[in-house]
Amino acid sequence: MPTLRAFLAPLGLLCFSSLLVACTTANEPTPAQAPVPSTPVAPAAEVAPTIPAELKEEFIQAQVKQGFTRAEVLAFLDKAKYNQGVIDAMTRPWEAKPWHVYYPIFLTEKRLDAGLAFWKKHEKTIAKAAAKYNVDPQIIVAIIGIETFYGQYTGNYPVIDALYTLGFHYPPRATFFRKEFGELMKLVKEEHLDIDTLKGSYAGAMGYGQFIPSSYRHYAVDFDGSGNRDLLQSPEDAIGSVANYFHEHGWQANAPVALPLANNSKAAPKAKVWAGEKLNYKVADILTPTLALADARDLDVSQKALLIELEQADHSEYWLGLNNFYVITRYNRSPLYSMAVYQFSQQLKEQHASKK
């Protein structure tokens, strides 16, 4: 699913929102040396760029402070290779897609069938995770389906190379990724992962739920009782870990996620459409006599909310996003991503209930 990965940001990479990705400019690393050759030589692109000595030393010192020996850090750095494909993937021009083009890519019969099969196969584990972490089971099933098609597309980049390349050769996000590179070193040690075979997305997200190293370390749980947290091979651990991630970000089971609005005005809504900021509005700030709930219901209008605009072929559709919707955006800040996850979760819930 490489074309889909291009606009699916991995977990925790919060600045990969649709807007920010669109703003990312190419920052091709300069080859270390580019002499003007009089005779043909190997292309400069084959020469991996070196990293500044002080940056390398700073990283070594930081890891030593975390309890590694200098030799261990140097050995880890030695294993990491520059990967031009990672930079290419990161800087690929990103095309904003309107909702009516976006959602059919994710909400397919094939994904729904796979999701229902996954739910059925892991029914007990999913129910246990939902109960323990107070999340709705369908949101767990939806996330794993949207992220990796139930573990089928978890990424083919060596994680160590991806994070090294971005951490040392991608200036716009180097600080962030260098930290993740350091977190990876700790993760590998703690969970006894095989760094030589560890694969993930071009941004270093791993396993069923695409956790980057810091998220893996912070939110992953051992949910199959094996004694370690394995998000790459254990669907049970992945289920528990996704549930825990939602729990820790404030998901409330059985609470509404997003509600469709009826727009009876040609004028722009009173509230600004949400674009990644904190939850600043209350429900009462968004609803107006001409932009009201499509289906009347009791709702605490003092609760935090955001306004979602979905571009249909010939009109804009508006939705009210509540706290749970905001929690989905903690996985990926794109409102379209979050709406696709929500609508997929609703499909799963309905179909799962009808097949019982």
Ligand SMILES: [Ca+2]
């Ligand atoms: Ca486990």
